Amino acid sequence: MxxxxxxxxxxxxTIRHKPCGTIAPTMGSIAHYIKEIGRGARGAKPLAxxxxxDLFGQILxxxxxxxxxxxxxxAMRVKGETTSEMAGFLDATHARLAKLPASDRPVVVLPSxxxxxxxxxxxxxxxxxxxxxxxxxxxxxxxxxxxxVLASExxxxxxxxxxxxxxxxxxGEVAMVGTELLHxxxxxxxxxxxxxxxxxxxxSVVKLMQPVDGPAVVIGSYTHPAFAAVMTELFELLGMTxxxxxGLEGEVVSDPRRTPQLDxxxxxxxxxxxxxxxxxxxxxxxxxxxxxxxxxxxxxxxxLAGRLPVPPAIAAQVDHIxxxxxxx
Numbered sequence: 001m002x003x004x005x006x007x008x009x010x011x012x013x014t015i016r017h018k019p020c021g022t023i024a025p026t027m028g029s030i031a032h033y034i035k036e037i038g039r040g041a042r043g044a045k046p047l048a049x050x051x052x053x054d055l056f057g058q059i060l061x062x063x064x065x066x067x068x069x070x071x072x073x074x075a076m077r078v079k080g081e082t083t084s085e086m087a088g089f090l091d092a093t094h095a096r097l098a099k100l101p102a103s104d105r106p107v108v109v110l111p112s113x114x115x116x117x118x119x120x121x122x123x124x125x126x127x128x129x130x131x132x133x134x135x136x137x138x139x140x141x142x143x144x145x146x147x148x149v150l151a152s153e154x155x156x157x158x159x160x161x162x163x164x165x166x167x168x169x170x171x172g173e174v175a176m177v178g179t180e181l182l183h184x185x186x187x188x189x190x191x192x193x194x195x196x197x198x199x200x201x202x203x204s205v206v207k208l209m210q211p212v213d214g215p216a217v218v219i220g221s222y223t224h225p226a227f228a229a230v231m232t233e234l235f236e237l238l239g240m241t242x243x244x245x246x247g248l249e250g251e252v253v254s255d256p257r258r259t260p261q262l263d264x265x266x267x268x269x270x271x272x273x274x275x276x277x278x279x280x281x282x283x284x285x286x287x288x289x290x291x292x293x294x295x296x297x298x299x300x301x302x303x304l305a306g307r308l309p310v311p312p313a314i315a316a317q318v319d320h321i322x323x324x325x326x327x328x
Contacts, residue, residue: 034068038079107138108219115149115251120290179206219321220244222246235265241328257280285308
């Protein structure tokens with residue numbers, strides 16, 4: 001099977017056939033795994049952790065056909081990922097990632113893949129507030145939908161452009177790293193969304209991975225409560241130091257209008273940090289109605305300069321992350 005480049009940069013598929021009309025497998029094969037996970041929500045069987053690692057590793061290595069990748073994405077979308085499968089996917093990912101060197105202090109890892117939809121993307125504000133406390137901060141991400149305003153765009157306007165190579169993050173420094181720099185195969189998997197229009201397991205993996213070769217605190221977020229349970233089990237199983245909360249439109253920064261539940265993990269041990277409070281704040285001082293990158297950057301500058309207050313929900317998030325890093 002060959003991929004033909006299109007005007008939008010995304011590959012469309014052409015299928016090479018054998019004389020008898022069957023598809024010719026030209027690389028490795030994950031067909032036996034697809035047979036297990038592709039039987040629908042009720043009939044599908046979960047993979048063991050080792051099987052999931054093998055499957056995902058072949059995908060990351062580019063050892064399977066585009067057709068198999070599409071089948072994998074849709075099958076997992078229908079079935080849903082189990083904790084053991086996600087652990088296997090992460091095993092394969094961590095074994096292949098180009099990781100950043102360890103820093104003097106634990107690196108705060110902020111995955112940023114959703115961007116702004118209705119509210120400004122405030123992940124850059126969280127990153128810069130943490131850096132102001134002397135922490136090394138890694139923001140990693142890439143565009144998965146062309147209509148979203150990305151954290152990378154806002155950071156570029158704040159004189160923090162994306163890095164072109166990997167190096168050690170200094171204390172008080174924010175690194176913006178594109179996913180392709182961490183692993184091109186993982187970026188290719190994320191790009192499948194541009195063709196089929198649906199998220200896949202890769203979008204879950206990037207929100208959980210630790211791309212640092214040393215102590216780190218991974219800031220995780222969820223939209224659906226069911227995935228919160230899987231993330232909790234994974235942080236415990238993998239012994240990670242992390243913070244978990246409902247994110248802002250899929251971003252890891254707290255919604256400035258609310259007081260969310262925050263759960264911490266120290267090397268896998270759960271640490272309750274903050275209980276959810278009812279109610280939504282009617283107005284956040286100075287928060288722009290526009291989601292444009294320039295307006296978000298100006299708001300971020302004003303908060304950092306003290307011209308506008310730090311939203312209490314984000315200030316609390318910073319404090320709890322500081323607690324976790326002091327014990328990581």
